[in-house]
Amino acid sequence: MSSAFRITERSLSTSALAGLQATLSQLQDTQAKLSSGKAISRPSDSPSGTMNALRLRAGIDRADQLDRNASDGLARLGMTDTALQDGLSTLRSVRNAAVSGNNAAMSATDREALAEEVDGLRQSLLATANTSYLNQPIFAGTSSASTAYDPTGIYQGDSGTMSRTIAPGVSVAVNTTGIEAFGPAGNDVFKTLSDISNDLRTNPSNLSNDIANLDAGSVRMQNALSSVGSRYDQIDTMQSRNQVNQLDAKNQLSDVEDVDVAATTVDLQMQEVAYQAALAATARSIQPSLLDFLH
Amino acid sequence: MSNFDGLQIALSSLYAQQKALQVTGQNIANVNTEGYSRQRVEMTANSGPITPALESRYIGAGNGVTTGDTTRITDQFLQLRGYQESAVQSGLQQSQSVLSDVELAFDEPSDSGLSKLISGFLASFDDVANAPDDSSARVALVQQGQTLVDGFNALDSALATQRTSAVNELGSQIDEVNTEASQVAALNQSIASAVANGDSPNALLDQRDQLVSKLAAEVGVTVRPGDVDGTIDVFVGGTALVRGASANPLTMDVGTDPAQTVHVTWANDSYPAGVTGSTGGLLSGVNDVIPRYRTGLQTVEQQLAGQINAVHETGYALDGSTGIDFFTTDASGRVEVNPDIVADPSLVAASGSAGATRDGSVAQKIADLGTVADGYQQLVTGLGVESAGVNRKVAVQASVVQNIDAAQQSVSGVNLDEEMTSMLQYQHGYDAAARFLTAVDQTLDTLINSTGIVGRS
Numbered sequence: 001m002s003s004a005f006r007i008t009e010r011s012l013s014t015s016a017l018a019g020l021q022a023t024l025s026q027l028q029d030t031q032a033k034l035s036s037g038k039a040i041s042r043p044s045d046s047p048s049g050t051m052n053a054l055r056l057r058a059g060i061d062r063a064d065q066l067d068r069n070a071s072d073g074l075a076r077l078g079m080t081d082t083a084l085q086d087g088l089s090t091l092r093s094v095r096n097a098a099v100s101g102n103n104a105a106m107s108a109t110d111r112e113a114l115a116e117e118v119d120g121l122r123q124s125l126l127a128t129a130n131t132s133y134l135n136q137p138i139f140a141g142t143s144s145a146s147t148a149y150d151p152t153g154i155y156q157g158d159s160g161t162m163s164r165t166i167a168p169g170v171s172v173a174v175n176t177t178g179i180e181a182f183g184p185a186g187n188d189v190f191k192t193l194s195d196i197s198n199d200l201r202t203n204p205s206n207l208s209n210d211i212a213n214l215d216a217g218s219v220r221m222q223n224a225l226s227s228v229g230s231r232y233d234q235i236d237t238m239q240s241r242n243q244v245n246q247l248d249a250k251n252q253l254s255d256v257e258d259v260d261v262a263a264t265t266v267d268l269q270m271q272e273v274a275y276q277a278a279l280a281a282t283a284r285s286i287q288p289s290l291l292d293f294l295h
Numbered sequence: 296m297s298n299f300d301g302l303q304i305a306l307s308s309l310y311a312q313q314k315a316l317q318v319t320g321q322n323i324a325n326v327n328t329e330g331y332s333r334q335r336v337e338m339t340a341n342s343g344p345i346t347p348a349l350e351s352r353y354i355g356a357g358n359g360v361t362t363g364d365t366t367r368i369t370d371q372f373l374q375l376r377g378y379q380e381s382a383v384q385s386g387l388q389q390s391q392s393v394l395s396d397v398e399l400a401f402d403e404p405s406d407s408g409l410s411k412l413i414s415g416f417l418a419s420f421d422d423v424a425n426a427p428d429d430s431s432a433r434v435a436l437v438q439q440g441q442t443l444v445d446g447f448n449a450l451d452s453a454l455a456t457q458r459t460s461a462v463n464e465l466g467s468q469i470d471e472v473n474t475e476a477s478q479v480a481a482l483n484q485s486i487a488s489a490v491a492n493g494d495s496p497n498a499l500l501d502q503r504d505q506l507v508s509k510l511a512a513e514v515g516v517t518v519r520p521g522d523v524d525g526t527i528d529v530f531v532g533g534t535a536l537v538r539g540a541s542a543n544p545l546t547m548d549v550g551t552d553p554a555q556t557v558h559v560t561w562a563n564d565s566y567p568a569g570v571t572g573s574t575g576g577l578l579s580g581v582n583d584v585i586p587r588y589r590t591g592l593q594t595v596e597q598q599l600a601g602q603i604n605a606v607h608e609t610g611y612a613l614d615g616s617t618g619i620d621f622f623t624t625d626a627s628g629r630v631e632v633n634p635d636i637v638a639d640p641s642l643v644a645a646s647g648s649a650g651a652t653r654d655g656s657v658a659q660k661i662a663d664l665g666t667v668a669d670g671y672q673q674l675v676t677g678l679g680v681e682s683a684g685v686n687r688k689v690a691v692q693a694s695v696v697q698n699i700d701a702a703q704q705s706v707s708g709v710n711l712d713e714e715m716t717s718m719l720q721y722q723h724g725y726d727a728a729a730r731f732l733t734a735v736d737q738t739l740d741t742l743i744n745s746t747g748i749v750g751r752s
Contacts, residue, residue, distance in 0.1 A: 005705060006705040006706070006708075006710065007705065007710065008704055008705065008708030008709055008710045009326055009327075009708070009709065009710065009711055010326070010327070010704055010708045010709070011700075011701050011704035011705060011708055014700065014701070014704065015697075015701060018697055040404060042395075042398045042399070042403075042679075042682075043398055043401070043403060043404075043675050043676065043678050043679025043682065044394070044395075044398060044678075044679050044680075044682035044683040044686060045679075045683075046679070046683075047676050047679030047680040047683055048676075050403065050404055050675060050676055050679045051672060051675075051676040053404040054403065054404055054410050054668070054671075054672045054675060054676075055672065057404065057410060057411070057414070058410060058413075058414050058668050058672075061411070061414035061415070061418065062414065062417070062418075064418070065417075065418040065421045065662070066421075068421065068422075068425070069421055069424075069425060072425045134426065134429075136428070136653060140653070141651075141653075142646070142648075142651035142652070142653045142654035143650070143651060143652070143653065144428065144650070144651075144652035144653065158651060160647075160648070160651045160653075160654050162653065162654065162655070163656060163659060164424075164425065164659070165421075165424075165659055165662065165663050168663075168665070169663075171659070257404060289711055289712060289715075290711065290712040290715045290716070291711070291715065294715060294719075
């Protein structure tokens, strides 16, 4: 307040009121902050804080979605892993049968029995290849086919990859195509298994050839399995890291947006004291006048 | 010199002290009156004739005291400065209120603002990418898109409503200004005729000053003494609002251009009036601030739609078609979700190649777009900066105006202690004059009744 050389009753009361108003308005601001818990309730409270808050909020929302993507990816890879393990054990059983059948001492009836066993194993491998997740065949790539392989073993899918973004800028393929797991269409393990079954019945001398093909198929499936395993680990690690980052972002957001309750409560106390002092001063300065002293 | 001169002196003093006492009483009575300037009586000593005469010489002591005009104590220059600064203050306060309303409409940072809707919209593209042939994910995406567009539209119409009510307020303020201007003109006339008669119309002068300071806050005025004594001319932006006893009304008209620019003009010649003050603040809010944020919002929306469309056009829908826009513009130029997609969500181009219906790579690309919300964030931050700047200016200007008001008060305000003291002063003056009258009376009594009776018992 300025000090004029001549003070009047009005100017005294005007300036006292102005001071009280200023203190009261500060008090009101502090009270609003404490009851809402927000230090920034509108952009003008802190323009730079608002910019940070908007960015952090967008990042936190994105992290939620990336987490969902990661979970979806883990589920698919998990199913793929189980299916491929089943497939590998099926191929091992087929190999045993083929090796037994390759023994010259086997009789035709025995080989017939083995051939039927191989047929059964082929059917079960087909069923494994047609595993589905959420009504989608997991080995069909990105095609719209309802099963990855038709009943006769012909590949219906394509070679597309399904990718999921699991972290900003990080994208991981979450599928394995039938081609990758079971072999190129027309020359895959199903053909090898049919060959083994036929050769067991009609041409046992070709069995060593078939076993070689079968081994190649097993190696391919093993490679596909390792790829699935490493991708699973990658997504798992990224998901955990994402969660930690999201927590950090939430803390940062709280620092920017939320009010420091302890500091603001202290401010409130100090402003209350200041207001009371101002009121007392006003009372003392407005009351006395010359009239009190004249008779 | 006459024996009765003393009586005249005493009488003149009694008159003068009594008048001064009454003026003091007037000041005390008006200590709380808004806009009242304290008054004072000018007393001059009457020293008798000073021009030498041919055959006589004045040997008296004087002729007592005469009272002059009752003057108002005001500082004209403080007043003019007060008008200027209060115009600036009102203008800033009006801008502050406009920006504060715009901030409330945006409602950021919060969970109910547009930035949350933008995040939700992008997240639903993720869901479609995870299950591209799932119709429920597509339907949810379309709904999120529509919610986002609705959000933009709602914010725009909130700003439009704000503008409309600001225009209405502007209209009623102009009306008020015109009424006050004609009142000033009427007062000018009364004051002029009072001054011509030789009176001091102090109450009318106070009233006129009040009106002029209201006008200053509303439109920003400069004041000059008028051609006729006692009148003032009030100018707004260089043109006379009040000249003598006549007032020039202002008018507001809304333009026919697409932006509906509002103009404040003089009614008689339609020239634009250079108004400042709170009218000026409203005018800038209506013609500059609010349209600027509406345009900014539209640009943000169009840029967002453009960015999404650019990627969406490279994708393939479930039926293999490509080149589809997710957002289109409707008949009035506003952004909307493509009605074809609304009718058939399978047209959302999620796939990266024709026929690969379980490929969600394009949807994933859209969900990964990191810069989509940048334009909006910049708009909101800019709003915060502008609003915070005006808030600071208002605070500074408030203390400037306070200082000028205090200075004006110190010149024109009534101080009861001072009036009490003056009252005592004039009271004693009156008592002393009455005593003097008694003393003169006694001398006359001695002269008339007690001289020339030597020897009489």
